[in-house]
Amino acid sequence: MNKLILVGSGGFAKELYQYLQNTDHEILGYIDKQKSAFYELSYLGDEGSIHQSFFKEASFLLGIGQVELRASIIAKLKARGANFFSFIHSSAIVASDALLGEGVVLCPHSMLNAGAKLEDFVLLNIYASVAHDCVVGENSILCPYATLNGEAKTGKNCFLGTGASLLPKARLGNNCVLSAGVMLSKSYKDNQLIFNLRTLKVKQNEKA
Known part of the structure; x- marks a missing residue:
């Protein structure tokens, strides 16, 4: 079982969440600039504030459909040692x-x-x-x-x-x-x- 953290809570993240249903992946929560009612998943903070322990526990799955925003968040997460899930x-x-x-x-x-x-x-x-x-x-x-x-x-x-x-x-x-x-x-x-x-x-x- 893969433990995942969704990056984003907008439209594309919603689609990814649905694709992950009935799979063997466990979603620990999501990160975003602010908390929202996102399928009752746990809000874990943003790319800068999420606790460092999650970087060893889970992989990050990109749920953002904007190129420039993705690039910025990828760089910040990589600098903190993130692993990304394909x-x-x-x-x-x-x-x-x-x-x-x-x-x-x-x-x-x-x-x-x-x-x-x-x-x-x-x-x-x-x-x-x-x-x-x-x-x-x-x-x-x-x-x-x-x-x-x-x-x-x-x-x-x-x-x-x-x-x-x-x-x-x-x-x-x-x-x-x-x-x-x-x-x-x-x-x-x-x-x-x-x-x-x-x-x-x-x-x-x-x-x-």
Whole structure:
């Protein structure tokens, strides 16, 4: 039996809580900035105030769907010696030669195909798919039905909206956002917001 602490108590954490029902995982409680009525689970404080004893007793499961917030909390928990749990739903399909980093989450009906790689803390939401030989960079999120096609790659801290797609061999740099429904065939460098075939600066304009 795995002892887990949920990180967050918002919408995505609620979904994770439901996925964990009828499994052999024990949820000790949750952490967040403030206490809420979260399925009557024990409130354990936030990432800075949770008692150090929990770091030896349990692993942390990321229930946050915001890239920047996730990155901040991951860094703080890692500095305190946290172990992160990788959750793979029973309906997810994972190729035998796929590679998964620490703290990844694969939601129902997600798919990771031959030779694909998920770096640490990647989230694949429902029906998201990663095709052969793709790489999803650290702490990136694929929303429902988002797709990476063969040999596509994202940098770290990327966010692909619902139904967004990288076509074969397309590349995203770090800290990019691909808006819902956009099908991307070109490659972009860091810090881009891409929507409706247009690109806006997030921090700086570095279109490849």
